[in-house]
Amino acid sequence: MLINSYRHRLFAASLLIALLGTFSTAQAKRASQGSGSATTVVIDAGHGGYDRGGIPGQRVAEKDMTLDVAQRLKRVLAAGGYRVVMTRDSDVFVSLGGRVAIANSYPNALFVCIHFNSAKRMGAGGIETYFYSRESLPLASAIHYYVAGGAPSSNRGVRRRGYYVLRKTNIPAVLVECGFLTNPTEAAYAQTASYRQKLAEEIAAGVGGRNSVTSALTTTRVATGETIPLQPYIDQTKVAKSERHRSKRSHKKSARKKRSSKPAESKTKAASKDQEG
Numbered sequence: 558m559l560i561n562s563y564r565h566r567l568f569a570a571s572l573l574i575a576l577l578g579t580f581s582t583a584q585a586k587r588a589s590q591g592s593g594s595a596t597t598v599v600i601d602a603g604h605g606g607y608d609r610g611g612i613p614g615q616r617v618a619e620k621d622m623t624l625d626v627a628q629r630l631k632r633v634l635a636a637g638g639y640r641v642v643m644t645r646d647s648d649v650f651v652s653l654g655g656r657v658a659i660a661n662s663y664p665n666a667l668f669v670c671i672h673f674n675s676a677k678r679m680g681a682g683g684i685e686t687y688f689y690s691r692e693s694l695p696l697a698s699a700i701h702y703y704v705a706g707g708a709p710s711s712n713r714g715v716r717r718r719g720y721y722v723l724r725k726t727n728i729p730a731v732l733v734e735c736g737f738l739t740n741p742t743e744a745a746y747a748q749t750a751s752y753r754q755k756l757a758e759e760i761a762a763g764v765g766g767r768n769s770v771t772s773a774l775t776t777t778r779v780a781t782g783e784t785i786p787l788q789p790y791i792d793q794t795k796v797a798k799s800e801r802h803r804s805k806r807s808h809k810k811s812a813r814k815k816r817s818s819k820p821a822e823s824k825t826k827a828a829s830k831d832q833e834g
């Protein structure tokens with residue numbers, strides 16, 4: 558009886574320990590995910606393989622710079638406890654669709670694309686960061702804040718643009734342009750290992766600060782989603798024209814519908830369109 562009761566108590570105690578253990582493991586897991594935000598970072602080194610990046614005749618290959626910064630970022634993030642996935646980890650070509658597919662296979666991840674800029678004008682320079690979805694803005698703002706703040710280059714701002722890799726990804730996605738390789742000063746920086754390490758550390762700081770830095774940033778240093786216009790990524794000139802055309806003649810909407818049965822009507826419309834210029 559006494560032995561039985563002791564065994565019961567022992568069982569209860571071990572059960573309690575087991576339960577507490579499960580609880581604390583779950584709690585730690587949740588804490589490492591930071592209140593629902595991701596700890597996996599998919600790093601996308603721009604270009605690669607036959608795709609050098611940049612513009613024709615560019616001396617410093619963009620693909621080499623992006624890969625090196627990406628690999629440095631991988632080490633910094635891994636040291637900081639992040640799980641890191643690379644869309645490429647060597648000089649190979651990966652299609653944009655392939656990059657997006659990798660990113661989208663980690664539903665709680667963050668997607669960071671590393672690029673360097675180029676321009677025909679040698680004087681063009683600076684850091685710019687792109688995002689597309691609203692959920693990506695905090696990450697974009699934070700990364701931009703740190704990279705632009707840590708770089709000697711000018712701040713070209715956070716911009717919204719529908720790049721394929723930003724548009725097709727279902728997770729927060731940011732593309733950072735770490736300076737112009739066609740700018741002699743910025744190219745010289747980019748070719749320095751210590752500077753590429755600095756870039757990696759600043760990007761990592763942005764990843765880490767995505768939830769704390771942004772709220773202040775969006776109201777001060779970086780424009781909010783509302784004030785950043787969507788820069789066109791497809792030729793919308795024709796759409797815009799017909800849109801304007803329609804609004805000007807909304808009263809003739811019924812007439813237009815009959816166009817196919819009345820060729821004379823469309824002729825009149827065409828004539829007046831010409832007059833408009």
Ligand SMILES: [Zn+2]
Nearest residue numbers: 603610672673
């Ligand atoms: Zn690029």
